[in-house]
Amino acid sequence: MKFAIQVNEGPFTHQASDTAYQFTKAALENGHEIFRVFFYHDGVNNGTYFGVPPIDDRNVQQQWSELAEKHDLDLVVCVAAAQRRGIMDEDESKRHGKGTSNIAPGFRISGLGQLIEAGIQADRLLVFGD
Amino acid sequence: MSDTKTFVYMNRKAPYGTVYALESLEVVLIGAAFEQNVKLVFMDDGVYQLTKNQDTDGIGMKNFSKTYSALGDYDVNQIYVCEQSLKDRGLTLDDLQELTYEDEDDDWAEKSSIHLVSRDQIAEIVGSADVLLNF
Amino acid sequence: MSTLHTVNKSPFERNSLDSCLSVAAEGATVLLIEDAVGGALQNTAVASTVSDAMGKGVKFAVLGEDLRARGLSAERVIDGISVVDYAGFVQLACDHDNVQNWL
Structure with a gap:
């Protein structure tokens, strides 16, 4: 089965991203396909590379990045939500004269159309949020 | 993409206190370009999104309520408002802004996009969905 | 056609479970996750609400990881x-036709 996953909350304040990660991992381990993980609202904060949680806590961003590398996942951060919250790749950063980018490995920035497309292409869409 | 799916947007949160209502509306507007079958449900505190006379000057936030009246132009005209949720909040249909569309199958007659529905009808709408978007 | 509903809010704090149950049809499954797992226990203020829904043909499941994390x-x-x-x-x-996440 082909799943699309939407994550509406950032790491640490809500469990949403953790639950989405565990679901995604379990789906992959059981032979399912993840068409895309779309990060929206504060969920875009999962894609910042600048988070440094304490060593005895999980690193939510790193978990996603590693899962993406292992399974060639498509992790998409909504551009409009990301701009509001200061998540930028190099192109966006240059365009807005910010001097540095902070998007984490394995994540890419794109538009809301990617969420709609995921809904169309996937067999099931699950939303994790507050 | 030739296949058409039924997208149901479940709106259950009030505007302004959190960003969900605004950013949901942005998805609806972008999604309209994909020519899918789109239904919007407003229940629980989501009914507050549609009140008329919203004035955000005092809170320093953008008033996005007028955008709802543009939905008809995007062929988003299946808007379902939970009657019980309105009643629970002491509101009636008169407290909501009028949302209309022009029906191309009826000589472009102007019609209301809003339908008051029961929880049973919402259950049917949920059952009819291929994709349920929650914010 | 059947729907998997997920609820992640405590039924003692928010109305998500009530809203979910007002819409969940016979044959649907309600999965309690995150802070909603307390709603799956016996002898709570919402136990009769849950039992009534089960009597109407709504199935319930609860995420064990979230139960254990909360010492339940x-x-x-x-x-x-x-x-x-x-x-x-x-x-x-997979077993249901669509998923409604009551956030």
Whole structure:
């Protein structure tokens, strides 16, 4: 089965991203396909590379990045939500004269159309949020 | 993409206190370009999104309520408002802004996009969905 | 046509479970996750609400990982509610036609 996953909350304040990660991992381990993980609202904060949680806590961003590398996942951060919250790749950063980018490995920035497309292409869409 | 799916947007949160209502509306507007079958449900505190006379000057936030009246132009005209949720909040249909569309199958007659529905009808709408978007 | 509903809010704080149950049809499954797992236990203020819904043909499941994380034993779960793991969650999503996440 082909799943699309939407994550509406950032790491640490809500469990949403953790639950989405565990679901995604379990789906992959059981032979399912993840068409895309779309990060929206504060969920875009999962894609910042600048988070440094304490060593005895999980690193939510790193978990996603590693899962993406292992399974060639498509992790998409909504551009409009990301701009509001200061998540930028190099192109966006240059365009807005910010001097540095902070998007984490394995994540890419794109538009809301990617969420709609995921809904169309996937067999099931699950939303994790507050 | 030739296949058409039924997208149901479940709106259950009030505007302004959190960003969900605004950013949901942005998805609806972008999604309209994909020519899918789109239904919007407003229940629980989501009914507050549609009140008329919203004035955000005092809170320093953008008033996005007028955008709802543009939905008809995007062929988003299946808007379902939970009657019980309105009643629970002491509101009636008169407290909501009028949302209309022009029906191309009826000589472009102007019609209301809003339908008051029961929880049973919402259950049917949920059952009819291929994709349920929650914010 | 059947729907998997997920609820992640405590029924003692928010109305998500009530809203969910007002819409969940016969044949649907309600999966309690995150802070909603307390709603799956016996002898709570919402236990009769859950039992009534089960009587109407709505099935219930609860995520075991979230129960254990909160120090709640699976033995205290209402009879008839199945305790699933994340793989079980995935399977429930496969077994239903669509998923409604009550956020």
